[in-house]
Amino acid sequence: MENHKVLFIGPVGSGKTTAIRSISDIDCLDTEAQVSDVTGRRKQTTTVAMDYGRLTLSEESRVHLYGTPGQARFRFMWELLSEEIAKDCAGVVMMIDNTRNYPMRDLKYYAREFANVIDNKRLVIAVTRSDLRMRPSVEEYHGLLKELGKEAAVCFIDGRRKSDLLSLVELILEGQCDYSEWATLKRLAEAEQKDMEFSSNGAELEIDEYQGEQVVIKESVVNGLLNIEGVLGLAATDANGDLVTSSLEGSQLENFIALVTGIVPDQGENSSLGQVNNVVFRDRHENNLSVFVWEGMALGVVSSRKTSTRMIRQQVNDLLQWG
Ligand SMILES: Nc1nc2c(ncn2[C@@H]2O[C@H](COP(=O)(O)OP(=O)(O)O)[C@@H](O)[C@H]2O)c(=O)[nH]1
Ligand SMILES: [Mg+2]
Structure with missing residues (x-):
């Protein structure tokens, strides 16, 4: 046989x-x-x-x-x-x-x-x-x-x-x-x-036409993320460092900006989106801030401490690919 x-x-x-x-x-x-x-x-x-x-x-x-x-x-x-x-x-x-x-x-x-x-x-x-x-x-x-x-x-x-x-x-x-x-x-x-x-x-x-492989944070991605239980807000900057979307305010937004304009440590390649670096911080209010960085762009997602940040990472990946 x-x-x-x-x-x-x-x-x-x-x-x-x-x-x-x-x-x-x-x-x-x-x-x-x-x-x-x-x-x-x-x-x-x-x-x-x-x-x-x-x-x-x-x-x-x-x-x-x-x-x-x-x-x-x-x-x-x-x-x-x-x-x-x-x-x-x-x-x-x-x-x-x-x-x-x-x-x-x-x-x-x-x-x-x-x-x-x-x-x-x-x-x-x-x-x-x-x-x-x-x-x-x-x-x-x-x-x-x-x-x-x-x-x-x-x-x-x-x-x-x-x-x-x-x-x-x-x-x-x-x-x-x-x-x-x-x-x-x-x-x-x-x-x-x-x-x-x-x-x-x-x-x-509602599948969109093919737009090429440049990753963009579409409105549907933002809405999809904000709909996840435990997600409290998010912000994103483009390759020029300009804020493209934000539902964060005050110190959370300041934290995010400070982080993305600073140095984000290399966490390795862990996504089909290419080199996506992801770090998680805990803020003063005990919430998690997950920061994703790729090709000069950055996305920060604030979630409640009870929500798994691994789950958030998976969802970000899925939504960027499907949203
Ligand atoms: N329209 C369409 N649906 C497909 C095609 N191939 C698979 N599917 C559907 O897509 C889904 C694929 O799910 P699944 O097999 O669980 O994917 P897996 O995650 O790779 O195991 C199923 O609902 C299939 O019926 C295709 O070529 N065209
Ligand atoms: Mg399967």
């Missing part, structure tokens, strides 16, 4: 769980939890541990499918999966959701986070939700991969279509597996999904 492994990585909502479920011929491991944060606007549950599914190709050949949780707060699982599962996997499928605000930043981020795995494995970029937004285009992704010095096929797929996913697995296993019935398998899948409706379930999401 040949056992092949394929690892699925990528941001929340890009379709990893859906993909693995659609091609698995066994019931999938369920490590989904209800989402309680801004992710909930996009989907009801999120993977907390990992996805696992299995695809039997023939009596001699099986494919084991593993999916990582998307949110960076479950990063410990990424390390485990890259160390244990990825070392002998046939290849990696990186799923990218084309409707996020900065999908190419996601690609860069996951390429960096999983560099030790993908540097010596076959990599396929699977772009989903292109039914909702066409750009970035295949050419734009190719350009980015070239810039990064990475070789990978770029496939625009529908993450819900089994036949599309079979094509991805076929690409990964090409030359590594003797199975030759892919065409039949895909035809069967197409027949199965013939009567299924793949609605563009994004109509209610």
